[in-house]
Amino acid sequence: MADNPIETRIDMLRSFLIYLSKAAWAQKLVTSWSFAWRTASRFIAGTKLEDAMRVVRELxxxxxxxxLDHLGEHTSTPEEAQQATDDIFATLDAIGADANARANVSIKLTQIGLGLDESL
Incomplete structure (x- = not known):
């Protein structure tokens, strides 16, 4: 733990936000509670790739x-890393299939398994 109280608070907040990003109940709350979804939707294009591509075309x-950024940066198993990799490839394929799309994909190496095993 950090000696600096501000760093300690930042570390605690980061851990809490990572926990929330993985918590199924938090995702359900945000997607089912209209006020929360209206707030989140300013930053999140949707819950499906089709939603994201629709927003790309609108933008x-x-x-x-x-x-486009596939949420879920902190994978903890090789299976999660493989799923994230597959999702990123699907996103790249969707962008490539739309000749007019002007978009790119943010890829986090820890999301595709570098933090788990360098051979992934």
């Missing part, structure tokens, strides 16, 4: 490029 129509 592109306004002259705005997009970056």
């Amino acid at each position: 592109n129509a306004k002259g705005i490029n997009a970056t």
Whole structure:
């Protein structure tokens, strides 16, 4: 644990936010409670790839490029890392299938398994 009280608080907040990002109950709350979803949807294009691509097209129509980020950075098993990798490839395929899409994908190496095993 950090000696600096501010760093300690930041570490605690980071741990809590990571916990929330993995908690099924928190995801259900955000997606089912309209106020929470309205707030989150300013930053999250949707819960499905089709939702994200629709938002990409809407942003592109306004002259705005997009970056897609598959949430779930902290994978803890090789299976989770493989699923994240598959999801990223599906996103790249969706962007490639739309000749007019101006978007890229944010890839976090820890999400695809580097933090678990360098051979992944």
